């Protein structure tokens with residue numbers, strides 16, 4: 001596609017310069033005859049094409065969309081564990097698999113990643129989302145809701161805001177801002193991936209008070225996450241087109 005745009009622009013540019021340097025009173029046939037017969041007219045036409053803006057446009061062209069989804073703790077440990085044996089890794093993977101399927105159904109290229117996946121090193125997708133869940137211990141009645149932390153290596157706020165809004169919209173869960181830990185803010189994957197990739201880690205809910213929502217009703221948080229990612233991709237595509 002960028003090559004087609006390049007060719008169309010180059011052609012349009014040549015035609016513009018061509019007509020600009022053509023004498024007014026001549027008809028199209030006349031100009032063609034003159035340029036074919038006289039090299040003087042043809043030479044500046046080809047020299048004057050401004051190459052720089054066209055080259056820049058090519059380098060700004062986006063790569064294909066690719067979203068990385070980390071299934072939290074997968075391939076490493078179980079994460080939080082409930083008294084009946086339910087593990088955070090299971091909860092995370094159930095939701096991650098649903099998000100992956102939802103995005104694939106929307107034609108988005110996705111990659112499912114382990115917690116410490118080798119592909120995270122210099123991962124250069126369009127976005128990265130890591131899915132985790134909070135403790136299964138009963139802490140207090142306030143230990144409910146979700147929270148999101150974004151990578152500070154690039155501006156992750158468009159991704160973060162989209163996911164927060166859509167997740168709230170789908171689940172009606174409260175945003176639990178007070179317990180963002182250093183593990184989330186300085187999440188290991190943020191330091192591994194390519195520095196320009198927007199990335200967030202989301203704690204989808206507490207395994208104690210939000211258990212039903214994030215297990216039995218897992219499709220609900222998965223839908224919220226999917227819509228949040230699609231919201232971000234939509235804005236991303238528009239920003240690329242505008243440039």
Ligand SMILES: [Zn+2]
Nearest residue numbers: 072079132133
């Ligand atoms: Zn976790």
